[in-house]
Amino acid sequence: MSNILLIARRQVGAMREDRYVVFLLGLVAALGIVSVLGARHHTASEAEQRARYQALVDRQWTEQPDRHPHRVIHYGFLVFREEAPLAFFDPGVGAYAGTSLFLEGHRQNSASFGDARHATALLSFGRLTPAAVLGLLLPLLVVAAGFASVSREREQGTLPLLLAQGATPARIMAGKVLGIGTAAVAAALPIGLITVAFVATGGGEQPSIARMAALAATYAAYLAGWVLLTVWVSSRRASSRAALAQLVAIWVVLCVAAPRLGASLVNALHPVPSRAQFTAQVEEAQRQVGDSHNPDDPFFRALRDEYLARYQVASVEELPVNWAGVVSHEGEAVTSRISEEHQLELLALHRRQDRAMAWLGLLSPHLAARDLSMAAAGTGPEAMEAFRAQAEAHRYDIIQRLNDLHIHEIHYENDRAQRIARQEWARFPVFRPDPPSLRRVLADRPLSLAALGLWIALPLAGLGLGRKRLPRVGMDRPSR
Amino acid sequence: MTARSVLRNEWRLLMADRALRIVLGLFAVLLVYALANGVVWMRFQERTVEAVQTGNVERTRALADELAAIENGAEPASRFADPRAPNVMGGARGSHTAVLEPGPLTALAVGQSDLLPYYYDVNIYTNESSFHQNGEVENPLNLMVGRFDLTFVVIYLLPLLVLALSFNVLSEEREQGTLALTLSQPVSARRVVAAKLAFRALLLVGMVLAASLLGILVTGGFGSPGRVLLWCATVVTYALFWFVLAAWVNSLRRSSAWNATVLVGAWLVLVVVLPAAINIASGLLHPLPSRVQMVTAQREASNEAVNRRSELLARYLEDHPEMAGGVVAEEPGLGALAWAATDAVNRRLEEVTSEHDARRAEQIALVRRYRFLSPALLAQEVLIDAAGTGDARFAGFQSQVRAFAEQWREFFVPAILASEQMDASVLPDVPKFRLEDEEGADVARRAGVPLTVLGALLVLAGVGAGVGLGRVRGAD
16 A cells, blocks of 8 residues: 555656646646636526526515506517526537526417527637536646556666566556646646635525536546546556557547537437427428418317307307407417427437437547536436426416306407406416425436446456566667 | 758658647648538538528518408518518518628638528517527537638648747757757758758648638639638748747747647647736626616606607607608607607617627627737637638628618608508518628738738747847757
């Protein structure tokens, strides 16, 4: 054990002498801290605005005067998507999904006002979020700190010395892993601490400890894999230069190229229609069913005959219920069902893409870590989908309650002149979004979890299998 | 030793390196894949544009058919969608979709074209909020990542390959002890490095340009030779910048490992860190007003407007005598009242969005100021602008759509105010959107400054390399 620590200390000493590593460590830590500060500032002001306007909209709803229910249907109301408390750490797909929904009768408005639409072309270079610093930049620091860890010992001829002093190859590796791990921790710790400090002192909704732990575990595993890989490659390569070239190449492929390659692959695999195509499909399907605003429409004529037969009357005026309200109610049911069906079809397509991406995560741990990080932060696609689905369910509920008021409380005769008393508006349910639980989103990601496991297991196995070869390679190489 | 023998020698050496052959092969595959991706995206956009334009024709035909039927005595299919009503013919039912054709070189640079809308449905209800609706129904995860196109390969991967091929052009000779031998010939270190790098540049830039020209050929981009030229010039300048940077670092006479780490560090800072940091800074220094505010303002305004319709109508007629057509309605129709309310909401929205746009302009100005720090930012800006997928072309499109919407209103609103009905005879006169696409000269003018700065950075690094290499002696 003691020589593991000795070797770790030796590695730390080598890294501290390397000005480049120290510079990179400082850079990564500083960027991490700046990214936390920046993101935190942004989300805090957004959250504050959102809460203020949501309160305003809710008040406007309850303070409506006496109104005809159908007028209220068109008045509609707004719900704003609340960012998850950890969105500042990993904003996930939040900027690319809408932030607000205008809920009114007759239609499902797709969530609008995504932030990304308002950004400049610079956005394609990525945002410097804490998650990006940990997922993209820190691995490169690990590589820089450790590419020479074993190979330099070999080049300088010190490897046989270490072995002669009684350190087994396994212990040398363990010591190197520990030493490089120290550098990774030194860079990651300030980011983690400042995040925790913000969460602890910040107002608003607090993220659960479990979510923070899941985030920490994700990045710990991801970075541990990088440390192990770095030592493994360094032990396998004859020269430090070759080890560096190989590790940088691996980083470029896994972290820089893989995300875009993956996205384009899943897009090719499961192509998504254009918005024009999508809306045309929905409108076509709705047209085929009927037009609730057209009293002569066949669908609604059949409905009328059914009602007349049921209540055994001759005309809609004699019905004990308000026929206009019935038409509105049925029309809403039909159009909502159709657009929800299409929406779900589209989302199923997105989910198929995401699943394909999860498989690719087995090839690139960066994708897997990103997936788990979004899940833990509560900013993954399913969080956006949950918001949309719950808002739609809420919309449908409210609109049909209004239609029920129209049916039962408003008389068919002189329909438009009647009003529902204002007290009624306060009795409507308030929208309470219920984001998917951590347990559920993690259970949905067996592939990503497996990918991270594999990411650690593979280099570990490589180190275990390769340790016998270590001394021979070391002695084969003449030192320069 | 002549430059030619250096070149021949280099070719043999490079091809003898198995790892390098693999990397070059991989790069070629990535180039082709990126190109295929871009072509697929461009075809998708072209199909969408075509479908949307067919939709325009179909909507007009449906209107014409029903109007003809009504003239022959038929009843309108629905009294809520009577095509004779100007707010129906000019409303959602008769709306005209304004389209931006994909940029000539979209296949090479997807740019902003997957985020910014390239078609808008225009009708009398088009207002500022129409420009803020979410564009496509794409998977947000894929939007977040961005596309794997040729621009990505050029901006991110090409520099790394350049560095991998040239980080040790000189240091390796020294480390292998061949430098003294080489320099004992009548040739300077400058010539040796220049010849070696020229060979590598020819190889890599040749591959990228070949892929680019192939893509342009496949998608018919040669119709805009200016853009093609600008694209090629930018690719060459950007690639050369990295080669020359490598030469400069080599001239510092350090070890190959030192060169490699410094060059990768330079790439990291210039391509990854600086752009992301400027991104953060622009968001922090000039935060956009909340979109939430915009949505709420619209609703507040529309709620208020409904209650004050008559008052609003009077004011509207006062402000827009041209719309009233000389007829001031003593007893305004419902259509006129509704229009006055709609217009009031639009005015309020414009107030809110103008604040938003002002902040965004500040952000852009900040980005424009600091883009000079990173050759990657400069190159990306010119590349996507040359391709016709940059911010400027989309902004131009949007402002033309805005003007078109105004034209559309001028056509229909007078009839709404006068409670007139329309018939099939007006259909040919209904405004049609004609895009006035930017000229090659506009693009060249915008590219002038960034491309010059990129060139200046190249020259700067070149001077550094030249001076440094002048000091290299064989005895080092």
